[in-house]
Amino acid sequence: MINNVGAARVLHLLRDAALNLGASRRPSRLPKQGEPIRELEVEALRRRLQRDDLIPGLTVHQAKGQEWPRVGVFLSAKDEQTLAGGLHKLEPEHCVLYVALTRAKESCVALGDSSELQMGEDNEQRAGG
Numbered sequence: 001m002i003n004n005v006g007a008a009r010v011l012h013l014l015r016d017a018a019l020n021l022g023a024s025r026r027p028s029r030l031p032k033q034g035e036p037i038r039e040l041e042v043e044a045l046r047r048r049l050q051r052d053d054l055i056p057g058l059t060v061h062q063a064k065g066q067e068w069p070r071v072g073v074f075l076s077a078k079d080e081q082t083l084a085g086g087l088h089k090l091e092p093e094h095c096v097l098y099v100a101l102t103r104a105k106e107s108c109v110a111l112g113d114s115s116e117l118q119m120g121e122d123n124e125q126r127a128g129g
Contacts (some may be wrong), residue, residue, distance in 0.1 A: 007039035007046075024043040055111075058098045071104035 005013075019026040029035050048054065056071045063071075075083070079097060087094040101108055 007042040008035075010042050011035070011038055026080045049112050060096050064099050065111070067103055069106045071100075071108045073100050073108065074111050 014026045030038060053070065055068070055070050082094060082097060086096055089095075
């Protein structure tokens with residue numbers, strides 16, 4: 001249960017919210033096995049959100065001006081190269097890295113495999129980014 005509200009009720013409230021936020025109709029219940037699966041997912045999410053070691057997922061721009069006990073960052077190979085060469089004050093990309101790395105009160109850790117981000121960099125280069 002989330003705040004003493006069961007997962008089935010949470011799904012019901014989410015469907016109401018979708019309608020209130022402008023959906024053309026209220027989303028319907030899922031087929032036979034779908035609804036229990038979604039209820040289990042809601043319950044799993046509730047458990048994850050209650051963990052003491054939770055690291056919220058935010059963009060650097062959402063995180064700017066705020067601090068958390070722990071921060072996890074995904075660094076691309078390009079980010080790692082930039083850090084190895086040192087950050088420069090007025091370089092926009094360097095400022096973004098600085099913000100990302102200075103949001104932690106206690107610890108900042110690298111998350112995941114930076115090779116996962118290579119495809120995104122390739123797409124930016126192809127798009128002229």
